[in-house]
Each structure stands twice: as C-alpha cells, then as structure tokens.
Amino acid sequence: MFKDIQKKLLLKYPLLWNTKFIPMITIGIIFQILFFGLGYIDGTIDFSGKIIIDIMAYCMLIGILAAVIILILWLVAYFKNNALKSFYSKSKYSLFFEWLQIFTICFLLATFFIPFKVGKQLHQKSYYSLEETTKRCKTISTADVFIDGSFGSTEIDSLASGLIDSSGNKILRNNVYDVATSAAESAEEAIINMEYVDEAIQETIYKDYIIFNNRMYDEYSLLNRNVFEFSVISREQDSLNKIQINNWLVTKNEIEVKKLMTDYLNIIREHNLATNLDLNKWFEIMYSAPEFTEYLRIQPYLKENEADRYNSYHYRTERPADFNQNNYSKYYVQQDVLKDKYDTVSDAHTDIFVEIELLLGFLYGVLGLSLLIFSFRVTSGKSWLIAIVVVGIINLITGIITAIFSEGILYPYQILATIIGIIIYFFLIYFSNKSLKLSRIALNIALWSFTLIIPIIYFLIIEMFKPNYYVNDYYQQLESPVHDWLREHQVQMMCANFILSVVILFLVSKVIRNWKGIAED
Numbered sequence: 001m002f003k004d005i006q007k008k009l010l011l012k013y014p015l016l017w018n019t020k021f022i023p024m025i026t027i028g029i030i031f032q033i034l035f036f037g038l039g040y041i042d043g044t045i046d047f048s049g050k051i052i053i054d055i056m057a058y059c060m061l062i063g064i065l066a067a068v069i070i071l072i073l074w075l076v077a078y079f080k081n082n083a084l085k086s087f088y089s090k091s092k093y094s095l096f097f098e099w100l101q102i103f104t105i106c107f108l109l110a111t112f113f114i115p116f117k118v119g120k121q122l123h124q125k126s127y128y129s130l131e132e133t134t135k136r137c138k139t140i141s142t143a144d145v146f147i148d149g150s151f152g153s154t155e156i157d158s159l160a161s162g163l164i165d166s167s168g169n170k171i172l173r174n175n176v177y178d179v180a181t182s183a184a185e186s187a188e189e190a191i192i193n194m195e196y197v198d199e200a201i202q203e204t205i206y207k208d209y210i211i212f213n214n215r216m217y218d219e220y221s222l223l224n225r226n227v228f229e230f231s232v233i234s235r236e237q238d239s240l241n242k243i244q245i246n247n248w249l250v251t252k253n254e255i256e257v258k259k260l261m262t263d264y265l266n267i268i269r270e271h272n273l274a275t276n277l278d279l280n281k282w283f284e285i286m287y288s289a290p291e292f293t294e295y296l297r298i299q300p301y302l303k304e305n306e307a308d309r310y311n312s313y314h315y316r317t318e319r320p321a322d323f324n325q326n327n328y329s330k331y332y333v334q335q336d337v338l339k340d341k342y343d344t345v346s347d348a349h350t351d352i353f354v355e356i357e358l359l360l361g362f363l364y365g366v367l368g369l370s371l372l373i374f375s376f377r378v379t380s381g382k383s384w385l386i387a388i389v390v391v392g393i394i395n396l397i398t399g400i401i402t403a404i405f406s407e408g409i410l411y412p413y414q415i416l417a418t419i420i421g422i423i424i425y426f427f428l429i430y431f432s433n434k435s436l437k438l439s440r441i442a443l444n445i446a447l448w449s450f451t452l453i454i455p456i457i458y459f460l461i462i463e464m465f466k467p468n469y470y471v472n473d474y475y476q477q478l479e480s481p482v483h484d485w486l487r488e489h490q491v492q493m494m495c496a497n498f499i500l501s502v503v504i505l506f507l508v509s510k511v512i513r514n515w516k517g518i519a520e521d
Contacts, residue, residue: 015094015097015098015101016101018078018081018098019078019098019101019102019105020074020077020078021101021104021105024074024105024108025104025105025108027070027108028104028105028107028108028109029108031066031067031070031108031109031112032108032111032112032115033115034112035059035063035112035113035115035116035119036115036116036118036119037119038055038059038116038119039059039115039116039117039118039119039120039121039123040119040120040122040123041053041055041123042054042055042056042059042116042119042120042123043119043120043121043122043123043124043348044123045124045127045341045344045345046341047270047271047273047337047338047341048271048272048273048337049273049334049337049340049341056116056120059116060113060116063112063113063116067109067110067112070109071106071109074105075373079376079377092510092513093506093509093510094509094513095378095509095510095512095513096505096506096509096510098374098377099370099371099374099505099509102370102373102374102377103366103367103370106366106369106370106373107362107363107366110362110365110366110369111362111366113362114354114358114359114362117353117354118353118354121348121351121353122348124344124345124347124348125345125348125349127345128345130232130349133232133342133345133346133349134232134233136267136342137230137232137233137342137346138233138241139260139263139264139267140228140230140264140267140335140338140339140342141227141228141229141230141233141238141241142227142241142242142244142245142260143260143261143264143335144225144226144227144228144335144339145222145225145226145227145242145245146222146257146260146261146282146286146298147298147300147333147335148297148298148299148300148335149225149226149227149228150225150226151219151220151224151225151226152210152224152225152226153206154206154207154208154209154210154219154224155206155207155210156205156206156207207219210223210224212246212250213250215250217291217292217293218291218293220293221291221292221293222249222286222292222293222295223246223249223250223292226242227241227242227245228339230342230343230346231343231346231347231349231350231351232346232349232350233346245260249287249289249292250290252289254283254287257283257287258279258283261279261282261283262279265277265278265279265282267338268333268334268338271338271341273333273334273337273338274302274332274333274334275331275332275333275334276330276331276332277298277331277332277333281331282298282331285298285329285331286298296329296331297327297328297329298328298329298331298332298333298335299328299329299331299332299333300332300333300334300335300336301332301334301335301336301337302332302334356491356495357491360491360494360495360498363498364451364494364498367451367498367501368448368451371447371448371451372448374447375387375443375444375447375448378443378512378516379440379443379444380440383440383441383444384444386441387440387441387444387445387448390441390445391445391448394415394418395415398411398414398415398418399411401414402414409460409463412456412459412460413460415452415456416452416453416456416457416460419445419446419449419450419452419453419456420453422442422445422446422449423442423446423450425439425442426439426442426443426446429442430511430514430515436515436516439515443512443515450501450504451497451498451501454493454496454497454500455493455494455497458486458490458493461482461486462483462486462487465480465482465483465486466480466483467480467483
C-alpha cells in the first residue's frame with residue numbers, strides 16, 4: 001500500500017515523496033498511540049498498596065531507542081534523493097514546507113512522553129469523579145486528626161524570645177538594622193551585620209498552648225492537629241474543615257465525630273486495607289473531652305510490616321522536637337497507603353495534562369533537531385561538519401575570554417555579537433553574489449543559532465535591571481518593576497520567539513532558494 005501511495009506522490013507531489021512524509025506520519029501517529037496506551041497502563045492504581053505498576057523508566061528508554069532507530073532509517077531514505085543537488089525546480093516557498101514536514105516528523109517521534117503522561121493522568125483521573133474524589137479526600141484528610149496528623153505551630157512567645165524591650169515595646173527589625181549598619185564601615189560589613197541580626201531574631205521561643213474559642217488548650221491537644229492537604233481541597237477549605245473538627249470536639253458533638261470515623265472505616269474496608277480498629281474502639285481511645293490530650297497514638301501504617309513506616313506520610317510531617325515519636329499504641333491503620341493513592345487521584349484532577357514549560361522544551365528541542373537536518377539538506381555534509389567544528393572553536397574562545405576577564409555576563413555578549421556577525425556576513429555574500437562556497441558554513445551556523453538572539457537579548461535586559469544589593473541599603477526592600485516583569489513573562493517571551501522563528505524561516509526559505517542559484521566559484 002505504501003509503495004502505491006509513494007508512486008502517486010512521486011508523480012503529483014514530489015516533495016511529499018522525497019521526505020517520505022505519509023509513511024513517517026503514519027509511523028509517528030502509531031508511535032504516539034502506543035505510548036498513550038503504555039501511559040494508561042502505568043496510571044493503574046492499586047488502592048490496597050500491594051501492587052505497584054511503574055513502567056515509566058522502561059518505556060522512556062525503549063521510546064528513546066526506538067525513536068533514534070526510526071529517525072536514522074528515515075534519514076538514510078530521505079538523503080538518498082536531493083532535488084537541490086539535482087537542480088530540480090522548486091516553488092518559491094517549497095523549502096519552508098520541506099522544513100515543516102521535517103519538523104512534524106521529528107515532533108511525532110520525539111514527543112512520545114506527552115501522550116504517555118496524558119494517558120497515565122487520564123487513567124488516574126477516571127477512578128472517581130471530581131465530586132466523589134473531593135468527598136473522599138475530605139474524609140481521609142479530616143480523619144488524620146484522629147490518627148497521626150501533624151501538629152500546628154503555636155504563637156511566638158515575644159517576651160521569652162527577647163523581642164520585647166524592658167518597657168514592653170516590640171523591638172522592630174529595622175531599628176536593629178539601623179544600629180548595625182551605622183557601625184559598619186562598608187556595604188559588605190553592613191550585610192554581614194544584617195545576617196547576624198537575622199540569626200539572632202530567628203532564635204524565637206513558641207508558646208506551649210493554643211487558644212480556641214477563648215479557651216487555652218495544650219499544644220499537643222487534638223485541637224492543634226492538622227488535616228492532611230489534598231490538591232482538590234483548597235487551603236481555605238482545609239482551614240474550615242479543621243475548625244469544623246475543633247467545633248465538634250469542644251461542643252461534644254459525638255455524632256459527627258463517629259460519622260466521620262464510620263465514613264473513613266468504610267473506605268478502608270472498600271480497599272481491603274489493614275486495621276485493627278473498629279468504630280467503638282477508635283472513638284474510645286481518641287475522644288477525651290474536655291482537654292483532648294489523653295489519647296492513644298495510632299500507627300498510620302501496617303504494624304506487621306515495619307518497612308512500611310519508612311514510606312509513611314508520618315515521616316513527612318513536621319512535629320515539635322520534644323514530642324516523643326515512638327510512643328505508638330498497638331492500634332494501626334494503613335492511612336499512609338490511603339493518603340498516597342488518593343493524593344495521586346487528587347493531583348490527576350487538578351494538574352494540567354501538559355505544562356507549557358514542558359511543551360516549550362519539546363518544541364525548541366524539535367526545532368533545533370529539524371534545523372540541523374534542514375541545514376544539512378540545503379548545504380552539504382562537508383560544510384555541515386566544518387560548521388560544527390567552528391561552533392566548538394567559537395565557544396572555546398569566548399569561554400577563555402570570559403574566564404580571563406572573570407565576567408560571566410561577557411559570554412552572552414560575545415555569543416550575541418558572533419551570531420549577528422555571521423548572519424550579516426551571509427547576507428553580504430548573498431547580495432554581492434560571491435562564491436557559494438564562502439557562505440555555506442555561515443548559513444549552517446546562522447540556521448542553528450538565529451533562534452537564540454531574542455532570548456539572549458531578553459536575558460541581558462533582565463541582568464541590566466537587576467537590583468544592586470551592594471549599592472542599596474540591605475534592610476530596604478529592593479524593587480525593580482522592569483526586572484520583575486521580565487522574569488514573570490519569560491514563558492510568553494519563549495512562545496513569541498518560537499512563533500517569530502517560524503515566520504523568519506518562512507521568509508528566509510525564499511532567500512535560501514535564491515542563494516542556491518549562486519555560482520560555485
């Protein structure tokens with residue numbers, strides 16, 4: 001079938017025949033569908049925690065190897081016939097469409113990770129609807145208060161921390177800075193003094209109690225335990241859920257507490273997770289009104305398997321240093337597995353399928369690869385290899401000059417000047433109709449590097465408006481609106497640069513076509 005298609009393309013659309021576009025597009029689409037399926041398999045979640053499917057690393061290695069082999073075979077077939085070397089007549093913008101086909105083929109072969117990631121996330125997302133996921137995550141999150149939730153920070157004891165003077169007034173950080181800087185003899189010494197001040201002020205002491213509803217509770221009371229955070233639940237809602245739990249406790253609303261525990265245990269049983277708790281025993285060992293400090297600590301992992309404790313979320317939560325970590329009771333529940341699996345489902349609902357930064361990375365990588373292939377196509381293998389050597393020599397020389405002057409910012413200035421100089425050199429030869437041989441190397445380097453001009457200029461402008469920490473007073477807030485705006489819009493710049501690069505290639509393709517008509521000598 002492919003042979004018949006290729007014959008028809010040779011007669012009617014020789015450019016598509018030459019690039020082997022139709023068979024390569026077919027292979028590329030199959031490649032993408034295959035990795036979508038592999039990603040979907042990798043997205044399987046075993047809520048019991050017994051089976052862990054993780055084939056991503058193997059799939060990526062196989063994908064890279066397969067893509068490289070397919071690319072090499074395609075290039076061998078593609079470079080067999082070169083209409084430019086045979087002086088085959090070409091339309092005005094045929095070179096641009098040839099590059100576009102090269103780019104498309106490379107994109108389909110190089111971006112197999114994207115459908116893999118989309119397939120994996122879709123499968124993880126399909127287990128429960130957003131509404132059901134949010135409901136279950138709320139139950140698991142709030143139940144952590146009665147299992148092994150982390151403790152919240154208490155307020156700073158200003159008097160004990162030395163942040164209040166003898167008259168009862170707060171010591172202001174800037175006032176201390178004024179004294180420290182006035183005693184310094186240089187900007188560098190002032191900065192060192194400020195660092196000492198910061199260290200001293202950070203040595204604070206926290207209160208050993210919290211206040212809730214105008215009543216004092218111990219810092220290790222259940223009222224100071226945090227709920228676990230899931231991405232489907234906002235931080236504001238987490239705070240409200242915590243307040244709701246505390247209200248149930250202080251108002252002795254045993255019905256709601258037992259309902260929460262019942263819903264949680266139902267999820268545990270649904271996923272066949274291990275626990276030696278039942279509702280009555282759980283409520284008995286945790287509910288200790290009115291102070292809520294007399295309770296047993298429940299192990300958030302399977303007790304029989306001590307290895308699980310190192311994977312438990314318990315060891316990722318922060319606790320006060322003087323709170324005994326080892327006084328767990330005989331009771332346990334696989335809360336770590338439950339949080340891990342539902343955290344995955346939660347993230348699948350809230351994460352975007354493809355981050356713009358990841359997509360831009362692939363686009364620029366494919367753009368670079370396609371330009372390497374395209375430049376080899378329109379020039380020659382000899383000039384292409386010489387251009388690679390020249391690029392290496394240029395980088396070596398600029399690196400040495402930068403090292404000699406010990407100015408890191410000097411490197412991008414040199415590279416920018418070199419790129420612009422090479423582009424000007426190529427067009428001087430083009431407009432003067434000089435020998436074609438003199439400009440092949442320049443064209444190769446220009447095609448590889450012209451996309452860097454805008455990012456380099458953008459970076460240099462950012463550095464130009466960067467606040468000078470040694471000129472300004474250390475304790476003053478340093479602001480540079482231009483610098484901050486440029487840093488916040490780097491993604492937009494890279495998007496605009498990519499679009500502009502394609503437009504430039506469209507215009508330059510006509511120039512390259514005419515350039516091929518210049519005499520060899």
